[in-house]
Structure formats: structure tokens, C-alpha cells
Amino acid sequence: MPADLPLEQPVELKLLRYWELFYLFVLVATLIALQLQAAEPLPERTGGSALLVAGFGWYWWFGHRPLVRTAGEISTPVGVLAVTGVLVFFFGALLLAPGAAWITPSVISQVFWLLSLRTSVVAVVLISFMPGLISLSRGGNIAEQLATTIPAGVIFCALALMLGLFVHRIAQQKEDQTVLIERLAASRSEVSRLSHEAGTAAERERLAREIHDTLAQGFTSIVALVQAIESELDTDPAAARRHLELTARTARENLDEARSMVAALTPSALTSGTLADAVRRQADRLAAETALTVTCRIDGPLPKLATAAEVVLLRAAQEALHNTRRHAHATTVSLELSIVDEKVRLTVRDDGVGFDPDAPRSGYGLAGMAARARQVGGELSVHSGAHGGTELVVEVPA
Structure with a gap:
């Protein structure tokens, strides 16, 4: 032809x-x-x-x-x-x-x-x-x-x-x-390219959340502990040694989180126990590192959750306690894990100064927490006000 x-x-x-x-x-x-x-x-x-x-x-x-x-x-x-x-x-x-x-x-x-x-x-x-x-x-x-x-x-x-x-x-x-x-x-080539770019952006966002919720908070704790040690070296050596032990433990946990993040594995806090154990450890650490009164209550045995859902609840607990420590100026904090309407609910309350949840924020914490919850079909709600006190609730399907 x-x-x-x-x-x-x-x-x-x-x-x-x-x-x-x-x-x-x-x-x-x-x-x-x-x-x-x-x-x-x-x-x-x-x-x-x-x-x-x-x-x-x-x-x-x-x-x-x-x-x-x-x-x-x-x-x-x-x-x-x-x-x-x-x-x-x-x-x-x-x-x-x-x-x-x-x-x-x-x-x-x-x-x-x-x-x-x-x-x-x-x-x-x-x-x-x-x-x-x-x-x-x-x-x-x-x-x-x-x-x-x-x-x-x-x-x-x-x-x-x-x-x-x-x-x-x-x-x-x-x-x-x-x-x-x-x-x-x-x-198809264009779709593949766009999918790759979208996947890259999603992975960057995931890593940003992981770094914010784990490494950044851990380094913040280490900085706070080092500052406490500096003030206690001459006046209270016993407290300084206790805070030094906490600093070493926090650094080791941060290292474990970094290794888990690189290997894309389950957070290290969940590999050595259940979700309830991991949340209790977060509460115990905050109580040990600060003068806050921290209570933690787990209502009954929790159902087996998907790993992604457990990660959402653990990261939410970490972020909520981190915010309370840095911004709330609270004296008491309570954590509660419960089952409500076939959902597992995490509730974190403090008696701090409160804030306006609708006000623009430059931080990544609450936005990342909400994004995590949506990815597993859950939701985040925050209740606070000028009269003080904050309540953060995260629910994921059971």
C-alpha cells in the first residue's frame, strides 16, 4: 500500500x-x-x-x-x-x-x-x-x-x-x-506519571506526619529534659539523674521510631504490646517528665483493630499530649479509650487555657491528625474555648 x-x-x-x-x-x-x-x-x-x-x-x-x-x-x-x-x-x-x-x-x-x-x-x-x-x-x-x-x-x-x-x-x-x-x-503513561506524583506527594505527607508525631515530639521532650537537668545539676542531683535516664530512654525510643519509619513498619510502640499498653506508656512518660497529673483509663478489652487504625489512635494520643505539654499550661490531663457505637474512641482532656479550634493555625498537628483519621474512615473533633479546658476526641471504626 x-x-x-x-x-x-x-x-x-x-x-x-x-x-x-x-x-x-x-x-x-x-x-x-x-x-x-x-x-x-x-x-x-x-x-x-x-x-x-x-x-x-x-x-x-x-x-x-x-x-x-x-x-x-x-x-x-x-x-x-x-x-x-x-x-x-x-x-x-x-x-x-x-x-x-x-x-x-x-x-x-x-x-x-x-x-x-x-x-x-x-x-x-x-x-x-x-x-x-x-x-x-x-x-x-x-x-x-x-x-x-x-x-x-x-x-x-x-x-x-x-x-x-x-x-x-x-x-x-x-x-x-x-x-x-x-x-x-x-x-496511560500520563496517568502513571500523575499517579506516581500523587503517590510521592502522599508519601511525603505521610512522612511529614510521622516525623511531626514521633521524632519532633521526642526531640522536644529531650530538649525539655536537658533544660530540667541543667537547672537541677547543682540543686537536686537525684532529680537530674532521673531526668537523665528519661532523656536516654526518650532518645532510644526516638531511634526506634526512626528505624521503623525508614523500614515502613508498624510504630515501635505497637510492636512491643497492644494499643492500650502504648497509650498507657505515653501517659506514664508525660507524668514522669512533667509535674502534670495524668490519668489513663481503658474501658474493657478493646477489639482487634487494623494496624492503620491503631496508628491513628496512638499518633492522636501523642499529638494531644504534646500539645497539652507545650501550649495548654494545664495541671491535669486524662486519657480514655472506650468503645462507643461500634467505634473505638480516644478522648484526651486537660484543664489548660484552651484555644479557638476554628482559628487559623500554622502548625501541622491537628490538620495531620484529622487527615489520619479520615484515611481510616474515622473523624476528629476538638472542643475548647476561652474559658479554659480542651477535649479532643478521635473515633475510628471498630
Whole structure:
């Protein structure tokens, strides 16, 4: 086919082989028919047969080989050269032996492989009516010949054009499908890129929450303990040693969290016990590191939660206690884990100065806490006010 009708290996070339077998079959049948036409002189029949065989050889060398070599993407000059040679041999055979017209269907079939649709139409009309014109040139009863050649030419031409349009439509559909597949592949590539970017952004957000809820809070505790140690070294060595032990323990826990974060594992506080144990340890640590009165209550055995839900509740407890320690100026803090309406609820209350939950904040704590809860189908609510006291509630499905 011409360059405007690209072929795709191996389907089109396999189809081409079928058409070439058809060409060869019709050629053999025509050669046999010519030899059986005893009314024609033997030299003319032999010459016509030789020209038909030469036409097939011309097609094979100048048509088939370029089609196979370029997977059907032959240029217009190459296609014109191949068709011109085939037609010259075909018309020469007709001049010698009119019976050579039997090969017309196979010649027409190859035209559509070698020329563009518009050029093929011109060639098909010429091929269809050429046997009749040559017959008229031989003389005889013109009326009878016209009555025979014109209907035959019209039928051949109509069938050939229908076949050509059908083949062209199939090729055009394949071309459209190729373009569609390329666009689909490009769309998939774009979706993959966007998904990768979205996944990267989500992972960055997750790491930001993890760092904020674990390492940053741990370093804050270490800084506070070091400051306490500095003030106690001369006045209360025993308290300084106790705070030094707490500093070392906090540093080790921070190191464990960092290792777990790098390995994308469950938080270290949950690997060594249950969620209730982890929450109690957070309360005990706050009580040991500060002068706050901290209470922790667990209502009954908690149901087994998904790891993601346990992480949400643990991080919420850590963030709430961290905020209380830094901002609330409270004297008492209470933590409670309970089951309410098939949900596990964490409640953290303090008697501090309170704040406006709706006011703009530059910190990441509450926003990250809310985002975590939404990811597991839970929710966060905060109740506070100017009169003091704050209550933070996180619920996740049980």
C-alpha cells in the first residue's frame, strides 16, 4: 500500500500473502485457459502467456519486495513503477491473446496494495475497460462487441471499486485504531506519571506526619529534659539523674521510631504490646517528665483493630499530649479509650487555657491528625474555648 495507508506487521503482510496466492492461482488458471483456446494461434498464446508470467515477475521484484521490506510503507513512485510494469505486460498479453483478460481480477487486486485510493480508481477503470477496447480494435460487429464488452467492463469495474473501497476502509480503520492505541498508551503513561506524583506527594505527607508525631515530639521532650537537668545539676542531683535516664530512654525510643519509619513498619510502640499498653506508656512518660497529673483509663478489652487504625489512635494520643505539654499550661490531663457505637474512641482532656479550634493555625498537628483519621474512615473533633479546658476526641471504626 502507499504511504498514506500504513501497514502493520505481521497482520497486513500475512493478508498480502493471501492476495498474492490469489494472483498466482488466477495466473495459472489463465495460462491453462490460454493453452486450451485452440482457436488462437499457438505463437500468440505462447507470447501472451510469457508476458503474463513476466508481469508477475515484475510485480514480485518491484512490488512484493518493497512491500515486505518496508512493511507496506512504500512510496508513491515505487508503487507507480510496480503497477506500470504489470499493466504494460498485461496490455501486451491482451494484444496477443484476448483470453489473457481472465487475469484481470488478480491484477486489480494488487493495484490497491501498490497505489493510493485515488490513483487506484483511475487504474481500475482503465484495466476494466481495456480488454473491451482491444477487442473493438480487432474489428468485427461493433454493436455485438459493445453489447458484450461494456456490461463486462462495468461489472468488473464496479466489483473492483467495491473491493478497493472495502480494503481501503479496513486499512483506514486499522490506522485509526493504531492512532487510538498510541493515544491510549500516552494517556496511560500520563496517568502513571500523575499517579506516581500523587503517590510521592502522599508519601511525603505521610512522612511529614510521622516525623511531626514521633521524632519532633521526642526531640522536644529531650530538649525539655536537658533544660530540667541543667537547672537541677547543682540543686537536686537525684532529680537530674532521673531526668537523665528519661532523656536516654526518650532518645532510644526516638531511634526506634526512626528505624521503623525508614523500614515502613508498624510504630515501635505497637510492636512491643497492644494499643492500650502504648497509650498507657505515653501517659506514664508525660507524668514522669512533667509535674502534670495524668490519668489513663481503658474501658474493657478493646477489639482487634487494623494496624492503620491503631496508628491513628496512638499518633492522636501523642499529638494531644504534646500539645497539652507545650501550649495548654494545664495541671491535669486524662486519657480514655472506650468503645462507643461500634467505634473505638480516644478522648484526651486537660484543664489548660484552651484555644479557638476554628482559628487559623500554622502548625501541622491537628490538620495531620484529622487527615489520619479520615484515611481510616474515622473523624476528629476538638472542643475548647476561652474559658479554659480542651477535649479532643478521635473515633475510628471498630
